[in-house]
Amino acid sequence: MNKHAKKRKVNDEGRNFKKIWTTQYLFTEIRGKPVCLVCGEKVAVLKEYNLSRHYDTKHAAKYRHVAEAERVRISKGMLTKLAKQQGCFTKVQASREAATKTSFVISHKIAKYSKPFSDGEYVKECLLDAADIMYPVSKESFASIPLSRRTVTRRIEDIAENLELQLKSGIESFDFFSLASDESCDVSDTAQLLIFIRGIRRDFRITEELAALRSIKGTTTGSDMFKEVGTCMVKLGLKWDQLVGVTSDGCPNLTGKNVGLLKQIQDAVTEHGTGHTLTLLHCIIHQHALCKSVLKLNHVIDVVTRTVNFIRARKLHHRQFVELLEEQENEHGDIMYHTAVRWLGLGKVLKRFWDLKAEIQQFCEMKGKSIPELADIEWMADFAFAVDVMALMNELNTKLQGKGIFIHEMHNLVKAFMRKLQFLSSQLQHNTVTHMQTLKEVELSANHLSRYSSMLGDLHCEFSRRFADCKKIENEMHLVSSPFACRVENAPSDVQMELIDLQSDTVLEEHFKSASLLEFYSSLKEENFPNMRSKVKELNPRLYNNSRPNKNLLDEEWEELLAIKKSRLDDRQMGGAGYTKTTL
Numbered sequence: 001m002n003k004h005a006k007k008r009k010v011n012d013e014g015r016n017f018k019k020i021w022t023t024q025y026l027f028t029e030i031r032g033k034p035v036c037l038v039c040g041e042k043v044a045v046l047k048e049y050n051l052s053r054h055y056d057t058k059h060a061a062k063y064r065h066v067a068e069a070e071r072v073r074i075s076k077g078m079l080t081k082l083a084k085q086q087g088c089f090t091k092v093q094a095s096r097e098a099a100t101k102t103s104f105v106i107s108h109k110i111a112k113y114s115k116p117f118s119d120g121e122y123v124k125e126c127l128l129d130a131a132d133i134m135y136p137v138s139k140e141s142f143a144s145i146p147l148s149r150r151t152v153t154r155r156i157e158d159i160a161e162n163l164e165l166q167l168k169s170g171i172e173s174f175d176f177f178s179l180a181s182d183e184s185c186d187v188s189d190t191a192q193l194l195i196f197i198r199g200i201r202r203d204f205r206i207t208e209e210l211a212a213l214r215s216i217k218g219t220t221t222g223s224d225m226f227k228e229v230g231t232c233m234v235k236l237g238l239k240w241d242q243l244v245g246v247t248s249d250g251c252p253n254l255t256g257k258n259v260g261l262l263k264q265i266q267d268a269v270t271e272h273g274t275g276h277t278l279t280l281l282h283c284i285i286h287q288h289a290l291c292k293s294v295l296k297l298n299h300v301i302d303v304v305t306r307t308v309n310f311i312r313a314r315k316l317h318h319r320q321f322v323e324l325l326e327e328q329e330n331e332h333g334d335i336m337y338h339t340a341v342r343w344l345g346l347g348k349v350l351k352r353f354w355d356l357k358a359e360i361q362q363f364c365e366m367k368g369k370s371i372p373e374l375a376d377i378e379w380m381a382d383f384a385f386a387v388d389v390m391a392l393m394n395e396l397n398t399k400l401q402g403k404g405i406f407i408h409e410m411h412n413l414v415k416a417f418m419r420k421l422q423f424l425s426s427q428l429q430h431n432t433v434t435h436m437q438t439l440k441e442v443e444l445s446a447n448h449l450s451r452y453s454s455m456l457g458d459l460h461c462e463f464s465r466r467f468a469d470c471k472k473i474e475n476e477m478h479l480v481s482s483p484f485a486c487r488v489e490n491a492p493s494d495v496q497m498e499l500i501d502l503q504s505d506t507v508l509e510e511h512f513k514s515a516s517l518l519e520f521y522s523s524l525k526e527e528n529f530p531n532m533r534s535k536v537k538e539l540n541p542r543l544y545n546n547s548r549p550n551k552n553l554l555d556e557e558w559e560e561l562l563a564i565k566k567s568r569l570d571d572r573q574m575g576g577a578g579y580t581k582t583t584l
Contacts, residue, residue, distance in 0.1 A: 107155035347390030
């Protein structure tokens with residue numbers, strides 16, 4: 001006998017359970033193990049001798065003289081009973097899992113919509129009342145959903161940890177990324193620094209998320225915020241040599257030449273010896289909102305604001321004004337407040353005031369308050385001009401909003417708007433108001449038209465000045481957005497030869513017309529266009545406007561993470577009343 005022969009293992013014998021053993025020995029197979037139907041014991045090895053020995057030792061005395069047909073009936077009954085027992089445990093386990101999952105879903109909604117954590121108990125009461133009316137049999141299932149304030153807090157913390165883990169796992173595969181920063185104060189005057197991240201992976205997939213929300217208790221200098229940014233990058237495993245762009249809202253502590261946040265970030269990138277240029281941009285939507293200050297329309301806005309406040313600030317006046325509109329069956333049911341932080345608000349307030357100017361004048365005269373400006377031809381002309389210009393700017397603002405818009409698309413919208421300003425200015429210079437719908441309704445002199453033409457010219461100059469940073473990278477934007485129309489001489493030297501190959505390939509040109517931007521670049525072969533792919537991956541994160549989000553268009557993931565990051569602090573401060581939303 002060979003002493004070195006391997007010992008045979010039971011698991012390698014491939015033994016199978018035979019159905020006849022159920023009737024013969026009253027056994028069944030559960031998860032690969034034979035189980036006795038009488039006593040529930042398991043036999044270690046699936047072997048007929050072991051099953052027969054267990055039967056003969058423990059149960060043969062009772063079932064030895066039972067007829068074959070009766071033995072079949074007994075074994076079937078035992079199998080049915082066992083299946084019911086297993087089904088009972090399965091149902092209980094499934095019910096518990098469903099209740100836990102429901103608890104997570106509701107807690108997620110509470111955080112997403114900025115509701116107090118104690119609202120979980122209120123939601124549970126609503127569920128129980130609804131179940132009592134519609135599904136009384138299932139009321140116990142709804143009653144088992146854990147939604148106490150402490151449970152909701154734990155659930156939200158678990159969701160936060162999971163989101164952070166997902167973000168960290170995505171960051172590991174980033175080739176390049178860009179940051180956007182915004183500092184605002186919440187209702188308790190605590191400075192909140194929001195740090196957004198947008199990175200691109202090797203396969204051109206893009207991750208866009210709120211990286212951190214850091215509370216700053218003391219000063220908010222550039223050094224303080226740089227420290228918080230550094231902490232965030234270390235925590236998430238981000239590398240300075242992969243940072244290609246930073247976007248901010250242009251406040252001094254961010255853009256200071258010597259100790260501003262952007263200057264210190266630029267120094268850190270330079271210190272790590274990266275081979276690419278760091279692009280610093282001002283948020284496009286924010287710049288657009290600042291441009292209107294050059295119009296100098298305060299004499300119009302102040303009168304409108306003062307009149308609106310006279311109506312809305314007094315509850316009795318407000319009720320009576322709404323009643324007046326209802327009596328006259330006006331299409332507008334109310335007048336809106338003007339709030340500076342709402343970028344679209346001014347244009348809407350001016351338009352609504354213009355549409356209701358007769359009703360407003362009537363109501364104010366009833367209250368003994370006169371508005372002499374409404375009888376002033378000069379002021380009414382300025383008012384009509386303001387309504388038209390603000391409507392145009394609101395239209396541009398709305399187009400600039402949204403998720404996933406590349407900066408070259410936004411820059412094209414801005415350039416189109418600037419051309420419109422030049423065109424309208426030229427038309428006004430020639431006494432034409434075709435595209436100024438409100439301005440048509442008032443009496444205009446040549447002096448009015450000349451002045452408004454000059455104001456549109458000033459607005460055009462202000463746009464040119466504020467968007468000069470985008471102008472500097474126009475060639476890079478053109479390379480990414482229109483590689484087949486880009487001049488080879490204007491492209492970086494390391495991609496010029498590959499760009500010629502690209503522009504000479506008619507198949508790729510057709511694919512570019514039908515595919516999205518990232519789909520096209522991800523389809524380029526690495527061996528044929530290595531520098532082109534690398535350059536586009538470097539440009540894509542920086543050529544995306546990681547701008548301050550509009551409050552009405554907040555991305556779901558941003559909303560969730562913002563709520564979750566603040567949940568623990570605010571729940572402690574407000575006794576479970578939820579979180580205080582950061583003022584945007």
